[in-house]
Amino acid sequence: MKVKMTVARAMVEVLKSEGVEIIFGIPGAAIYPFYDALYSSDIKHVLVRTEQAAVHEASGYARTTGKVGVCVATSGPGATNLITGIATAYMDSVPIVAITGQVNSSLIGRDVFQEVDITGATAPFTKHNYLVKDPKKIVKVLKEAFYIASTGRRGPVLIDVPVDIQLQEIEFEFTAEIDIPGYKPKEKGHPLQIKRAAEAIENSQRPVVCSGGGVIASGASEELRILVEKQKIPVISTLMGIGSIPTDHPYYLGMIGSHGQKEANLALRQADLLIVIGARLADRALGDTKITENMKIIHIDIDPAEIGKNVDTNIPIVGDAKQVLSEINKRISERKDFWAQEIKAQKKEIKEDDKLRPYDVLKEISRAYNGDYIITTDVGQHQIWAAHNVYIKEPGTFITSGGLGTMGYGVPAAIGAKFGRPDKEVISITGDGSFQMLLQELATIKREQVPVKIVLFNNTRLGMVYELQKRKCSGRFIATCLDGNPDFMILAKAYDIQSMRIDRKEQVKEAVETMKNFKGPFLLEVIINPEEPTIPH
Amino acid sequence: MIGNLETRVCYQKEKKKTFRIGGCKEVKYTLSVLVENHPGVLSRVAGLFSRRGFNIDSLAVGVTEDPTISRMTIVVNGDDYIVEQVTKQLNKLIDVIKVKKLNPKEAVERELALIKVNANSQTRSDIIQITEIFRANIIDVSKETLTIEISGDEDKIEALIELLKQYGIREVVRTGLIAIERGNKVISKSKSEEDD
Numbered sequence: 001m002k003v004k005m006t007v008a009r010a011m012v013e014v015l016k017s018e019g020v021e022i023i024f025g026i027p028g029a030a031i032y033p034f035y036d037a038l039y040s041s042d043i044k045h046v047l048v049r050t051e052q053a054a055v056h057e058a059s060g061y062a063r064t065t066g067k068v069g070v071c072v073a074t075s076g077p078g079a080t081n082l083i084t085g086i087a088t089a090y091m092d093s094v095p096i097v098a099i100t101g102q103v104n105s106s107l108i109g110r111d112v113f114q115e116v117d118i119t120g121a122t123a124p125f126t127k128h129n130y131l132v133k134d135p136k137k138i139v140k141v142l143k144e145a146f147y148i149a150s151t152g153r154r155g156p157v158l159i160d161v162p163v164d165i166q167l168q169e170i171e172f173e174f175t176a177e178i179d180i181p182g183y184k185p186k187e188k189g190h191p192l193q194i195k196r197a198a199e200a201i202e203n204s205q206r207p208v209v210c211s212g213g214g215v216i217a218s219g220a221s222e223e224l225r226i227l228v229e230k231q232k233i234p235v236i237s238t239l240m241g242i243g244s245i246p247t248d249h250p251y252y253l254g255m256i257g258s259h260g261q262k263e264a265n266l267a268l269r270q271a272d273l274l275i276v277i278g279a280r281l282a283d284r285a286l287g288d289t290k291i292t293e294n295m296k297i298i299h300i301d302i303d304p305a306e307i308g309k310n311v312d313t314n315i316p317i318v319g320d321a322k323q324v325l326s327e328i329n330k331r332i333s334e335r336k337d338f339w340a341q342e343i344k345a346q347k348k349e350i351k352e353d354d355k356l357r358p359y360d361v362l363k364e365i366s367r368a369y370n371g372d373y374i375i376t377t378d379v380g381q382h383q384i385w386a387a388h389n390v391y392i393k394e395p396g397t398f399i400t401s402g403g404l405g406t407m408g409y410g411v412p413a414a415i416g417a418k419f420g421r422p423d424k425e426v427i428s429i430t431g432d433g434s435f436q437m438l439l440q441e442l443a444t445i446k447r448e449q450v451p452v453k454i455v456l457f458n459n460t461r462l463g464m465v466y467e468l469q470k471r472k473c474s475g476r477f478i479a480t481c482l483d484g485n486p487d488f489m490i491l492a493k494a495y496d497i498q499s500m501r502i503d504r505k506e507q508v509k510e511a512v513e514t515m516k517n518f519k520g521p522f523l524l525e526v527i528i529n530p531e532e533p534t535i536p537h
Numbered sequence: 538m539i540g541n542l543e544t545r546v547c548y549q550k551e552k553k554k555t556f557r558i559g560g561c562k563e564v565k566y567t568l569s570v571l572v573e574n575h576p577g578v579l580s581r582v583a584g585l586f587s588r589r590g591f592n593i594d595s596l597a598v599g600v601t602e603d604p605t606i607s608r609m610t611i612v613v614n615g616d617d618y619i620v621e622q623v624t625k626q627l628n629k630l631i632d633v634i635k636v637k638k639l640n641p642k643e644a645v646e647r648e649l650a651l652i653k654v655n656a657n658s659q660t661r662s663d664i665i666q667i668t669e670i671f672r673a674n675i676i677d678v679s680k681e682t683l684t685i686e687i688s689g690d691e692d693k694i695e696a697l698i699e700l701l702k703q704y705g706i707r708e709v710v711r712t713g714l715i716a717i718e719r720g721n722k723v724i725s726k727s728k729s730e731e732d733d
Contacts, residue, residue, distance in 0.1 A: 128630075
């Protein structure tokens with residue numbers, strides 16, 4: 001059935017049909033018809049304070065719900081402000097649809113007010129993007145965008161719609177099937193490769209599973225657990241893979257890489273078979289570890305381009321991790337011994353003293369909540385402290401910017417996560433450097449009364465770079481001291497956010513208890529010694 | 538060459554040493570790429586090459602028998618690793634329907650060049666003779682120049698240019714290589730499961 005309506009209205013209709021309940025964004029002159037159409041719909045709009053935060057919030061929402069996150073901005077600076085957020089989502093394979101307004105289609109290319117070539121600018125880090133010039137194509141484009149964003153290796157898709165196109169009337173009709181000749185994601189692994197993989201696992205002496213973000217994205221945690229428990233395989237994870245198996249699982253050795261845990265890197269070095277699942281093993285993940293010819297590699301990934309990119313693979317399997325693992329599981333037997341017992345036993349507890357350390361707080365949070373939370377982090381020392389010390393029970397409850405390393409990601413991601421999972425406690429672990437990158441989102445928290453908890457580790461430093469300068473520049477510290485920091489207690493008060501500051505170890509328990517019991521948004525500031533290392537010696 | 542990214546190519550070679558096994562012999566490869574005939578496709582493909590640090594020797598593009606599909610012929614210089622990566626990354630582009638590496642033994646390759654060369658009353662007849670030997674055509678004549686059209690593989694064109702240099706070449710325009718498979722083989726326009 002055809003109905004006459006404007007393109008803007010049709011956009012809202014498609015969003016509704018895709019199950020979109022919430023949009024993050026900021027309006028502007030080039031996107032006003034879309035906002036006008038939004039006025040009379042049930043879709044909730046969250047007004048952010050800078051467009052980058054809109055993408056991060058959509059990302060937090062998408063990563064906790066499995067749905068596509070949607071964000072909107074106007075043309076020009078609105079669109080360019082999205083860029084860091086889009087690149088962040090691209091590197092972490094998060095399904096996002098970003099809608100931008102564009103100047104009048106007859107003016108494109110003339111450098112008019114607030115004009116920018118956003119499809120050109122975002123081509124390197126969107127999965128795909130569209131500039132809609134034909135109003136009749138809007139339904140097809142939007143439906144394709146959701147399909148592309150949410151299937152295969154997921155990622156952000158941007159749609160740029162000129163303001164005059166949004167105002168045009170079309171005969172609205174839902175297009176039926178989506179058929180994109182150049183896009184046919186492959187989910188089923190090749191049976192022969194699966195057979196070879198199962199044999200290689202059976203024949204290996206010291207197999208290791210390296211679990212990446214792909215395991216979480218594909219919902220393959222249960223299949224992973226069955227595989228490693230049957231074959232008694234130690235599991236190491238990338239930063240993005242944390243939570244793919246509970247961090248207290250007896251076979252979990254921790255995160256690998258330059259900022260990883262010793263046990264995990266040790267297991268990687270000793271392995272004769274490495275099973276990489278949904279990870280790309282980029283520079284930080286491998287760290288100093290060399291992949292030798294003696295190590296066989298099985299690489300399972302839904303993106304064929306990841307296989308063979310960073311490490312040579314003996315058995316490549318292109319497919320969805322969940323499907324591939326369940327096929328492999330059918331073909332393997334039970335193994336008797338867990339070869340990495342010795343490595344696991346080496347795990348040392350950190351020496352206790354009376355100083356306040358970041359892990360005191362993180363361990364207390366883990367204990368008090370027992371994993372019933374969603375953790376988001378920013379980027380820096382606190383991110384690694386969290387990756388090593390927070391208990392993660394369920395997949396998808398550790399949300400961090402792993403690929404791009406975007407400071408400022410954590411608090412907006414927490415806001416998005418809370419909208420996605422209001423039933424869960426959402427805790428954002430941040431540092432004073434990262435927190436101030438998208439500080440204005442405290443206004444979004446206040447406006448929408450989002451009850452997120454923020455744990456702010458304050459060492460008045462850009463800690464990770466400070467540490468780098470200490471090590472590599474013989475202490476010639478430049479631009480890493482944040483001595484212009486505000487009083488975060490007064491700042492929180494300005495946004496009507498309850499807050500508390502601690503600087504002694506004995507305050508930790510009570511502080512976490514207070515935070516846990518408080519119903520609204522809460523900021524817990526923890527004063528940390530600037531010399532505190534990222535990884536304890 | 539689109540984008541001079543020597544440093545990035547070096548980085549990849551460096552990476553091969555540490556991460557990968559096997560040699561890295563550089564060879565020329567011809568890729569046939571079917572793409573949707575959308576605006577912006579060319580810039581997506583060209584952008585991909587520059588940002589991934591791949592070097593293009595030539596790129597030729599035109600519409601196919603199906604007006605919704607264009608065909609690009611891309612000549613890439615690289616080792617097996619680079620060509621595999623190029624193919625995979627091209628396949629990731631939504632507008633790319635099919636990528637096929639052509640085997641030079643089973644494909645016909647041609648390039649068209651227009652060459653404007655100095656010619657006076659003494660040299661004109663020599664140049665015309667050379668042109669005839671190469672089965673090339675004279676397509677424009679002036680008092681001081683001759684413009685020659687030649688089609689053929691890269692070597693043939695290079696050979697003619699080499700011979701004409703002595704007369705003084707004013708301008709050369711080349712289309713870049715295009716290629717088609719021999720016999721009844723055609724590149725299918727659907728992306729099937731087996732491709733990957």
